[in-house]
Amino acid sequence: MTATLQNLHGNHACAMGAIAAGCRFFAGYPITPSSEIAERMSRELPLVGGTFVQMEDEIASIAAVLGASSGGIKSMTATSGPGFSLKQENIGLAAMAEIPCVIANVMRGGPSTGMPTRPSQGDIMQARWGSHGDRPVIALAPASVKEIYDQTIRAFNLSERYRMPVVLLFDQVVSHLLEPVELADRSSLQLVERQWAKGPSAEFEPFARTADGVPPMPRPGDGLRTHTTGLTHGEDGFPSQDPEVATRVTQRLLDKIEHGRADIEAYECHDTDDAEILVVACGISARAARAAVRQARAKGIAAGLFRPITLWPFPEEALKAALGKAKAILVPEMNAGQLVLEIERICGHDLAVEGLNRIDGQAIAPAEISQRIEELAGK
């Protein structure tokens, strides 16, 4: 296996990862701090036979992505908070109609227009609950430029495997980092291709309850001539408000996540085996936390870090397994307290769970975290 080392900008790594994953359609709308993804895609896609289009707004961008993916092409868009808000209805359509797609959301200070050039992790809960109704969600939060590349590829794989939208949550710091990255030879990448429906159309059910819960997708032109709708629909694809059908088909969408958990969940544990103070953090905050944990260890404090890479579904069992000797949990994040709610849900009844929050558009420094670790350790 050969590999190339190059200096790469976080947002460019996302574009390069997408191309490597087989993405051949990008529709977007300019928005800080994600625009470099669109710019890079506009240059790369025509070279590989793909299509880039700058649409008239954020909603059009995600709608065009769903159209292209329905046509059989791996597709993505990129945006930031305000655009992510606008895209939510169509992300719901992607979940409901089981149209694979990837949405990169570079988180900036909010609410509203907020601080366009400043970092945040304020969209963690929007990624989970932003679109109405009960729907399956996968969201990934890389913490380095290399990981942006890898997780973008993984986002496409999960999206194609489970026929659903996958959200990439970058904070502005990691998306604008310039880091040396070793890119694997493309031929060594493990890529997942969508299962396409084949065969005679007479008895075909486009939303059938298959063994793994993910029905093969009909591709226009292949002769199956099916109906796709955002309305609650039966296995045949046509609208139904039958209570039994509605329960069955909605539950199948949610079960795709439960069945795939082991495959979907990704996380890292650092020094968690004997950790009394466990830090849980993602994205750039996790890198600060990693440094803080090292500093604490140097001072003899048994600190550890649990870093979820998959935020949704949250790697719940892995976190529980990492609790070990934990007496307190610290959750540093660039928001007023979002990830901490999930940690409290999972282990708040047994342990003290504390947030460390910044909502001022500044990244959290290692010193802030190490100081808090020391306080929690009673030193």
Added chain:
Amino acid sequence: MNEMNSGGFEIRDYLRLDLMPHFMCPGCGHGIALRALLWAVHELGIEKDNLAIVSGIGCSGRVGAYIDANTYHVTHGRPLAFATGLKLARPDLEVIVITGDGDCLAIGGNHLIHACRRNLDITCLMLNNEVYGMTGGQVSPTTAETRLTTTTPSGNSEPAFDACKLAEATGAGLVGREVTMQTPALRNLIKKGLEYKGFSFLEVMSDCTEIYGRKNDLGESAEMVLAQKSDMRPEAYSTITEQPFRPNRLVTGILASNDRPEYGATYRDQAAALRGDDNGEA
């Protein structure tokens, strides 16, 4: 319509018959528009397997599901944006958008003007029944002045869009309008739209007898359709005559055409040149 003058066209060949009876109201013009569309598809020999129908939300949005093709029923106002992605990804498909006056001109207005400007090879059929029928009869961007709706209890005081003028002004490659009364003319108009290599915007004057007609005492379906054929709108239809508002006189047929490069082919040619291929389409 007997077989002789329908040229061997049998609508049942193009419908999902197991979904019948359809859910459109008695007197609704949408079914006539559907027939004209499928008739045009038949006469042009378009394969059902290669036909993609994209529709939004509203009464118009439910028409597509009855067609035995690749049908997509997407979010409110967004069928043109969805169709843009589908057509760019799959230029081999015949992509038709079926939309309504609310879906296309209100919530989806931004997508319409940019689809006209972009000139991608999509045929957009806007079924104009002058009201939000599905939600119970609220005022739409094409509701005539003074008309009563459930949200204009004292009569509508907003002027109605002339959708064709809007499409023309924003650069649509082909613009036309027809009434449902003239089904063969409507079929011919749709054929021209489908044959046109670029974005064609076709407005079909439909009628909402059950809700809009009843509320405004416009008579039965036949009277409403005949009023369309007379080419004259009621005196109260509009007091404003400048563009882009609806004039009293309703003009039909091809209203504008301008030969511009089709967006998808242009993009693919540029991309081929970048790659050094000679396989461009131009």
